[in-house]
Amino acid sequence: MHDPSNNGDVRIGFYICHCGHNIAGMVDCPAVAQYVGRLPGVAVSRDYKYMCSDPGQALIGQDIRDHGINRVVVASCSPLLHEHTFRNAVEAAGLNPFFFQMVNIREHDSWVHTDRAEATEKAKALAHAAIRRVRFHRALQTTKVPIHPDVLVVGGGIAGIHAALTLANGGKNVYLVEREPSIGGHMAKFDKTFPTLDCAACILTPKMSAVRAHENITLWTYSEVVKVEGYVGNYTVTVRRKPRYINEELCVGCQECIKACIYKEAKFPDEFNVGLSKRKPIYIPFPQAVPQVVVIDPERCLQIKTGKCKRTCIEACADRQAIDLTQKEQIVQVKVGNIILATGFKLFDAKRIPQYGYGRYPNVVTSLELERLVTSSGPTGGEVVLRDGRAPKSVGFILCVGSRDFKTNRWCSRTCCMHSMKLAQLVREHTGADVTIFYLDIRAPGKGCEEFYDKSLKDGIQFVRGRVAEVTDWALTPEEEGKLVIRAEDTLAGVVRRIPVDMIVLAVGMEAQADAQQVRRLFNMSCGTEGWFLEKHPKLAPVSTFTDGVFIAGCCQGPKDIPDSIAQAGAAAAEAMALIDRGYIEQEPNTAYISEEDCSGCKSCVPLCPYKAIGFDEARQKAVVNAALCKGCGTCVAACPSGSIHQHLFEDDEIFSEIEGVLAHA
Amino acid sequence: MIYSYFPGCSLKGLGRAYEESLLPVMRHLGVELVELEDWNCCGATAYMSVDERKACVLAARNLAIAEKAGPHDLVTPCSACYLVLNKTKHQLQDSEQMRATVQTALGTAGLTYAGNTPVRHPLDVLVHDVGLDVVKERVVRPLTGLKVAPYYGCQVVRPYATFDDAWNPTTMDRLLAALGAEVVDFPLKTKCCGASLTGTLPEAGLRLSYILLKEAKRRGADVIATICPLCQFNLDAYHDKLAKRWGPVRIPTVYITQLMGLAFGIPAEELGLNRCFVPMKPLPAAPAPAPA
Numbered sequence: 001m002h003d004p005s006n007n008g009d010v011r012i013g014f015y016i017c018h019c020g021h022n023i024a025g026m027v028d029c030p031a032v033a034q035y036v037g038r039l040p041g042v043a044v045s046r047d048y049k050y051m052c053s054d055p056g057q058a059l060i061g062q063d064i065r066d067h068g069i070n071r072v073v074v075a076s077c078s079p080l081l082h083e084h085t086f087r088n089a090v091e092a093a094g095l096n097p098f099f100f101q102m103v104n105i106r107e108h109d110s111w112v113h114t115d116r117a118e119a120t121e122k123a124k125a126l127a128h129a130a131i132r133r134v135r136f137h138r139a140l141q142t143t144k145v146p147i148h149p150d151v152l153v154v155g156g157g158i159a160g161i162h163a164a165l166t167l168a169n170g171g172k173n174v175y176l177v178e179r180e181p182s183i184g185g186h187m188a189k190f191d192k193t194f195p196t197l198d199c200a201a202c203i204l205t206p207k208m209s210a211v212r213a214h215e216n217i218t219l220w221t222y223s224e225v226v227k228v229e230g231y232v233g234n235y236t237v238t239v240r241r242k243p244r245y246i247n248e249e250l251c252v253g254c255q256e257c258i259k260a261c262i263y264k265e266a267k268f269p270d271e272f273n274v275g276l277s278k279r280k281p282i283y284i285p286f287p288q289a290v291p292q293v294v295v296i297d298p299e300r301c302l303q304i305k306t307g308k309c310k311r312t313c314i315e316a317c318a319d320r321q322a323i324d325l326t327q328k329e330q331i332v333q334v335k336v337g338n339i340i341l342a343t344g345f346k347l348f349d350a351k352r353i354p355q356y357g358y359g360r361y362p363n364v365v366t367s368l369e370l371e372r373l374v375t376s377s378g379p380t381g382g383e384v385v386l387r388d389g390r391a392p393k394s395v396g397f398i399l400c401v402g403s404r405d406f407k408t409n410r411w412c413s414r415t416c417c418m419h420s421m422k423l424a425q426l427v428r429e430h431t432g433a434d435v436t437i438f439y440l441d442i443r444a445p446g447k448g449c450e451e452f453y454d455k456s457l458k459d460g461i462q463f464v465r466g467r468v469a470e471v472t473d474w475a476l477t478p479e480e481e482g483k484l485v486i487r488a489e490d491t492l493a494g495v496v497r498r499i500p501v502d503m504i505v506l507a508v509g510m511e512a513q514a515d516a517q518q519v520r521r522l523f524n525m526s527c528g529t530e531g532w533f534l535e536k537h538p539k540l541a542p543v544s545t546f547t548d549g550v551f552i553a554g555c556c557q558g559p560k561d562i563p564d565s566i567a568q569a570g571a572a573a574a575e576a577m578a579l580i581d582r583g584y585i586e587q588e589p590n591t592a593y594i595s596e597e598d599c600s601g602c603k604s605c606v607p608l609c610p611y612k613a614i615g616f617d618e619a620r621q622k623a624v625v626n627a628a629l630c631k632g633c634g635t636c637v638a639a640c641p642s643g644s645i646h647q648h649l650f651e652d653d654e655i656f657s658e659i660e661g662v663l664a665h666a
Numbered sequence: 667m668i669y670s671y672f673p674g675c676s677l678k679g680l681g682r683a684y685e686e687s688l689l690p691v692m693r694h695l696g697v698e699l700v701e702l703e704d705w706n707c708c709g710a711t712a713y714m715s716v717d718e719r720k721a722c723v724l725a726a727r728n729l730a731i732a733e734k735a736g737p738h739d740l741v742t743p744c745s746a747c748y749l750v751l752n753k754t755k756h757q758l759q760d761s762e763q764m765r766a767t768v769q770t771a772l773g774t775a776g777l778t779y780a781g782n783t784p785v786r787h788p789l790d791v792l793v794h795d796v797g798l799d800v801v802k803e804r805v806v807r808p809l810t811g812l813k814v815a816p817y818y819g820c821q822v823v824r825p826y827a828t829f830d831d832a833w834n835p836t837t838m839d840r841l842l843a844a845l846g847a848e849v850v851d852f853p854l855k856t857k858c859c860g861a862s863l864t865g866t867l868p869e870a871g872l873r874l875s876y877i878l879l880k881e882a883k884r885r886g887a888d889v890i891a892t893i894c895p896l897c898q899f900n901l902d903a904y905h906d907k908l909a910k911r912w913g914p915v916r917i918p919t920v921y922i923t924q925l926m927g928l929a930f931g932i933p934a935e936e937l938g939l940n941r942c943f944v945p946m947k948p949l950p951a952a953p954a955p956a957p958a
Contacts, residue, residue, distance in 0.1 A: 354833040474881040
């Protein structure tokens with residue numbers, strides 16, 4: 001057992017941070033410093049405006065040198081934010097960095113309380129606890145664990161593609177896993193991009209091809225991650241490769257098999273065209289798909305379903321023999337050091353707002369459906385038409401469908417204003433139709449976006465401010481006969497409007513993927529209440545997560561446009577690269593350890609460990625902790641019947657004295 | 667199946683055709699409606715906006731009587747009664763203060779309110795308790811060929827959409843389909859009929875009635891089916907004024923229960939159908955039964 005007397009003469013330095021007004025606004029910092037200054041063992045007690053600043057940190061070093069301080073307590077923000085900062089400051093002055101304890105009086109105190117006197121008392125109690133505890137701190141060493149240089153990128157939309165290419169161009173090996181048969185994501189479905197109106201395909205498809213061609217990228221489409229084990233630097237990832245019934249190595253994408261399919265006509269809704277066109281059971285998702293490999297839908301293929309088909313596709317591919325209807329799913333395992341998640345978003349289901357008539361009125365379409373209609377490679381060859389083939393003479397856009405709405409989703413989806421204005425301009429260009437946009441507020445904050453809004457106004461697009469009440473087809477006047485009618489309050493004019501149009505476009509918002517919760521658990525991350533993956537810090541660590549070595553990019557973190565997605569993807573790649581190029585990660589020493597003389601070899605701890613970090617030495621009949629795997633959760637420490645498992649930084653004397661400290665003040 | 671029954675004042679006066687058809691139809695389906703003894707005015711929607719406290723006491727008295735009458739759900743056919751009784755239940759559930767006030771008032775009459783009697787609409791009971799299959803079985807005279815616009819009015823699904831969708835209710839649509847009728851797609855099914863504005867502010871109120879009638883006609887409906895006495899009256903009683911102002915929009919408006927009665931083979935005169943201002947045409951000749 002550790003003998004606290006070895007700690008010698010304990011001289012504690014205490015520092016309370018004002019954090020501007022963040023703490024000082026609710027806690028009387030000088031009073032706390034004065035209180036702590038009188039506690040036994042405290043040699044120095046100070047309050048300071050910003051402890052994390054250079055002069056704040058210098059203060060600690062100065063006291064260590066001048067006053068012989070050998071323990072340091074800082075009362076400030078969350079350890080998540082600045083524990084490292086202060087440990088480094090302590091270490092720079094020659095002390096072991098673990099002779100330091102941090103007290104969170106911001107998130108745990110000043111930010112959550114409203115009574116200044118009580119908040120000050122709470123700060124004193126928390127500080128007292130740390131003063132009692134730090135006396136027992138031991139000198140500890142971090143360990144260095146090498147980092148595997150390969151990276152896993154999950155999701156092959158524009159964010160995943162950009163992250164993979166950035167890493168690959170930097171010489172790193174990347175595994176890019178995409179669950180659809182082709183990479184490209186939502187961006188591949190877009191015609192032009194706002195606010196520059198440059199062609200989405202022209203800027204995306206070269207990047208998609210580059211992924212396929214890059215020697216450092218292993219592309220696994222139609223595949224999903226099913227298991228993630230290990231820790232930063234040393235992840236083992238299991239990927240399920242769904243059978244596409246085509247040998248990817250042999251298929252050249254000639255599509256002869258598709259022509260030869262027993263189904264002469266395409267019959268099944270085409271996912272890429274959001275159901276606006278049809279495909280066969282054997283198909284290629286879209287002309288620019290990467291990889292250029294066909295895929296067979298087992299739910300639709302006559303041979304796979306019934307075994308009764310002439311197998312004309314196999315005949316057509318006789319010389320290459322790329323079709324393999326017996327293909328089974330494959331499970332592959334890879335080792336990587338870092339993981340980037342770019343799993344994207346799903347669109348709001350417009351049927352959830354029945355009063356807008358989606359699914360009831362054929363000419364009420366979503367913004368993505370219109371996007372496919374205006375695209376020259378789309379189901380109508382770029383013609384914007386109604387379901388009966390006529391060109392619309394008037395089109396209404398309804399914004400914030402499933403966004404900024406207390407009944408559905410409260411957040412702003414950020415892209416729909418601009419996306420709708422882009423579509424509005426394209427509709428006018430293609431059809432000359434009158435366009436009216438119903439909006440709550442126009443949000444056009446991106447570069448060049450306000451100018452685009454300005455252009456939309458000048459181009460004669462009508463804007464009506466107000467949330468649309470309903471879309472209906474009952475006519476009040478002869479002009480309304482046969483039209484869809486938008487009923488809305490015009491909040492600028494102060495009147496209720498009825499505007500008859502031929503086509504209505506619902507600007508559906510973005511939502512987290514339906515399986516975001518499963519993915520979150522798979523990668524051991526957090527989600528916000530809305531389901532978006534949670535970044536480590538909203539400002540300072542926007543692409544990091546609370547799991548080291550797992551980064552997020554693009555819309556899985558929250559709604560954003562293409563430039564922002566790409567910026568995040570680049571940032572995530574750079575964060576991963578910084579870890580890889582350092583070559584190792586430093587592991588916290590707060591791991592469990594076993595005092596062997598007390599271990600009875602009962603093995604209670606072994607199955608309890610959620611990280612599989614405890615093994616058993618059969619020869620010596622003792623449990624063994626693998627420090628590299630141990631996350632310091634403390635489960636085994638609490639469970640050990642003989643009390644033989646301890647944890648660095650959470651020793652009994654440290655915890656008990658901490659509790660006594662709180663109680664002593666109370 | 668036994669339910670307590672709160673008819674409300676309309677079903678004894680203006681809307682007596684509703685009761686005249688509801689009772690035999692329910693009896694036909696094996697549903698017993700036991701009228702509450704000594705019920706009083708629900709307060710209607712107007713009293714709530716004049717004095718919420720007194721309105722709650724007034725309505726709660728009926729709920730208390732229903733609780734005393736037995737452990738049955740309370741059925742009330744009038745949309746205003748249905749809304750007011752449910753609103754009162756919500757008020758009493760949400761506000762301790764209101765509960766205390768109401769208890770004191772009820773106490774002076776030897777009554778208490780525990781809040782355990784659900785207030786149900788006949789549509790809810792017909793579709794969810796009785797079931798469309800049972801309704802279908804009872805149909806002897808299918809309404810084949812009759813085009814019906816289902817009109818729910820504003821109160822049964824708003825603000826409390828308890829048994830149907832607030833924006834697009836379908837219970838009456840399904841009920842009509844079970845009777846063999848052709849259901850007209852009627853997007854105005856929950857729009858306002860004008861309510862009491864037809865009397866107090868005819869310019870606004872009548873226009874709302876007109877819109878409903880005109881659209882039902884435009885969509886080829888033979889008849890409008892409703893579940894609310896005030897809706898029925900507004901859509902039935904002002905055709906002269908409407909015609910003078912906007913042109914004729916004559917189309918009969920009847921209660922769903924009247925159509926059910928016809929389909930069950932109950933004679934029209936026993937269903938109060940003679941009370942309509944705009945009479946419903948006799949049903950088209952029954953289709954010849956398919957040869958066995």
